[in-house]
Amino acid sequence: MTRRSKERQRISGTAMIEYQSFLARLYTDDVFRRLNRISPAAAESFFRLNHVETACLRRLDLDEIDAFAGSLAARSREQLRGLLPASVRALGDAAADRACDRFRSLHRSAPGERPIDLLRGFGRFLEESLRADDSQPEWLPELVRCEVALRECGLQGARSPATSHALAAPGDGVFRLADGVRVAAYAFDVLPWLDKPEPPAREPARGVTHALMIPQAGSRHPKVMKLNLLAARLLGSFGHGKSREAVAHALEGVAAAPDLAHAIRSAVQRFAMAGALVAVQ
Amino acid sequence: MAPQTPFPRVGLSHRRELDADIRVHAAQIDVLEVIAEKYFDAGPAELERLDALAERFTLVPHGLTLSVGSAGRVCPRMLESIRQLCERVRAPWYSDHLALSSAPGIDIGHLSPIAYHRTSLRHAAARIHAVQDATGLPFVIENITETHAVPGGTQALPEFLHALVDATGCGLLLDITNLAINCINAGIDPLREALAMPLDAVVQVHLAGGKWRRGRLLDTHSAPVPEPVWQLLAALRPRLRHLQAVVIERDAEYPPFPDLLAEIQRARLALRPARTATPVSPAQAGTEISESSEMCAA
Numbered sequence: 153m154t155r156r157s158k159e160r161q162r163i164s165g166t167a168m169i170e171y172q173s174f175l176a177r178l179y180t181d182d183v184f185r186r187l188n189r190i191s192p193a194a195a196e197s198f199f200r201l202n203h204v205e206t207a208c209l210r211r212l213d214l215d216e217i218d219a220f221a222g223s224l225a226a227r228s229r230e231q232l233r234g235l236l237p238a239s240v241r242a243l244g245d246a247a248a249d250r251a252c253d254r255f256r257s258l259h260r261s262a263p264g265e266r267p268i269d270l271l272r273g274f275g276r277f278l279e280e281s282l283r284a285d286d287s288q289p290e291w292l293p294e295l296v297r298c299e300v301a302l303r304e305c306g307l308q309g310a311r312s313p314a315t316s317h318a319l320a321a322p323g324d325g326v327f328r329l330a331d332g333v334r335v336a337a338y339a340f341d342v343l344p345w346l347d348k349p350e351p352p353a354r355e356p357a358r359g360v361t362h363a364l365m366i367p368q369a370g371s372r373h374p375k376v377m378k379l380n381l382l383a384a385r386l387l388g389s390f391g392h393g394k395s396r397e398a399v400a401h402a403l404e405g406v407a408a409a410p411d412l413a414h415a416i417r418s419a420v421q422r423f424a425m426a427g428a429l430v431a432v433q
Numbered sequence: 434m435a436p437q438t439p440f441p442r443v444g445l446s447h448r449r450e451l452d453a454d455i456r457v458h459a460a461q462i463d464v465l466e467v468i469a470e471k472y473f474d475a476g477p478a479e480l481e482r483l484d485a486l487a488e489r490f491t492l493v494p495h496g497l498t499l500s501v502g503s504a505g506r507v508c509p510r511m512l513e514s515i516r517q518l519c520e521r522v523r524a525p526w527y528s529d530h531l532a533l534s535s536a537p538g539i540d541i542g543h544l545s546p547i548a549y550h551r552t553s554l555r556h557a558a559a560r561i562h563a564v565q566d567a568t569g570l571p572f573v574i575e576n577i578t579e580t581h582a583v584p585g586g587t588q589a590l591p592e593f594l595h596a597l598v599d600a601t602g603c604g605l606l607l608d609i610t611n612l613a614i615n616c617i618n619a620g621i622d623p624l625r626e627a628l629a630m631p632l633d634a635v636v637q638v639h640l641a642g643g644k645w646r647r648g649r650l651l652d653t654h655s656a657p658v659p660e661p662v663w664q665l666l667a668a669l670r671p672r673l674r675h676l677q678a679v680v681i682e683r684d685a686e687y688p689p690f691p692d693l694l695a696e697i698q699r700a701r702l703a704l705r706p707a708r709t710a711t712p713v714s715p716a717q718a719g720t721e722i723s724e725s726s727e728m729c730a731a
Contacts, residue, residue, distance in 0.1 A: 172502075263535040264510070266474055311476020311478055313478050
């Protein structure tokens with residue numbers, strides 16, 4: 153092959169990437185598709201296309217492309233709704249579809265995107281949108297935030313091998329939160345709304361609710377526990393690794409238990425058995 | 434190319450919803466097709482489950498995102514993921530679709546058709562070579578449902594596939610349902626189209642059921658394999674000399690598991706008399722298939 157023919161081939165390949173990028177944009181971007189209908193030249197101006205490729209693009213059946221794009225949008229909606237089913241149920245079908253479509257129009261999925269990244273991105277978008285929307289109940293963004301944590305925890309569990317953690321010994325030692333465990337506070341008691349086939353009859357009660365989520369090895373369904381304030385502070389204190397004594401010291405000003413060290417010892421044992429805490433080796 | 438076998442293996446596409454039943458009825462399933470991308474970034478638990486499947490079944494990894502129709506190089510991380518997966522499950526081959534599923538920075542989210550011409554052939558061949566080099570295994574390419582036409586093609590699909598097989602030595606995963614759907618939507622005789630394919634390169638066959646929506650038949654994998662597809666399989670069988678596996682795909686509206694086992698058994702029966710069957714001419718079978726309305730599952 154001569155240098156000139158190699159060059160021709162290279163240019164042809166490069167141009168085809170632009171042509172395919174145009175098609176991909178056309179399939180996945182509703183606004184771009186409308187622009188292409190109104191002014192093909194304006195849509196084409198974003199890409200380096202040769203006259204043959206431009207001619208091919210002008211011959212596309214745009215009704216067929218709309219139908220294909222519609223099927224992609226439906227798949228995307230289904231995928232996004234499946235990420236946060238409890239939130240979607242609470243939001244209602246029409247509003248959920250609008251939210252999915254708006255997210256999709258802003259968020260261009262990149263090849264190889266991990267499910268957890270899509271979950272976090274969509275969750276953040278939905279939570280922020282609902283928080284700013286006066287017409288939506290205040291508890292709804294809290295439910296979204298809680299469900300994102302639940303699903304993240306589930307993804308972590310599904311990836312974990314079915315090995316048991318070493319139980320906490322009653323003696324001295326340093327403990328930390330087990331991988332993937334989440335301790336968080338919510339402004340409403342949204343826990344009853346998670347993983348129920350139908351939304352509960354009553355709206356979530358206002359009031360700070362502390363939740364503990366523990367990944368279950370090999371399962372997408374984490375263990376969820378409601379905590380009291382002291383238990384939440386206790387678990388929060390361990391972080392990346394602390395001894396019981398250090399935690400007891402940190403909690404002295406908060407808890408007025410007569411035998412704080414003993415109470416902490418049994419709580420640590422309980423949480424370790426539940427898989428929330430692990431002894432640091 | 435894998436050696437010729439008297440009776441191809443018959444099985445299912447593995448789905449989480451079917452997993453428990455598949456394990457219970459393992460003796461009746463010869464082969465499982467697993468979605469490759471599901472395991473590219475898998476954690477230890479998912480890999481443990483995959484290993485357990487590989488102990489009991491022949492596993493065929495099937496990709497969705499190689500985007501064989503894309504211009505440009507395959508991402509090295511993807512090649513490495515494919516290699517690791519194939520090695521892990523001792524895959525006999527690796528398959529993906531003749532489609533465009535991504536462009537730089539954009540995941541289309543599904544398989545989209547390409548135009549068939551010399552440039553797209555060169556790109557597809559380069560990407561197939563990349564996987565063959567990475568895995569050291571045969572690569573098998575699947576025909577997709579053509580949801581819309583992409584102008585600029587100079588070749589028909591069968592001609593393009595012949596050229597691709599010649600250029601790369603790849604095998605063909607003939608999705609009979611996709612082929613039938615394309616033909617029915619385009620008003621073409623499916624058997625005539627099938628007979629023009631490089632049937633000697635067919636290593637694997639997909640069977641599934643589709644549904645009608647807005648005047649078009651779609652490959653939804655949500656219905657039983659329809660009669661016209663069974664008839665096509667029977668008609669083609671004598672020419673599928675290198676067929677190794679037949680996989681029934683079901684992704685939605687799952688039926689009772691015995692129904693899927695019955696489809697597996699039916700496929701086995703359809704494959705057995707191959708050596709004594711008389712090849713059917715397009716004219717004989719085409720009329721029968723094109724007049725059938727059993728494809729209309731909904």
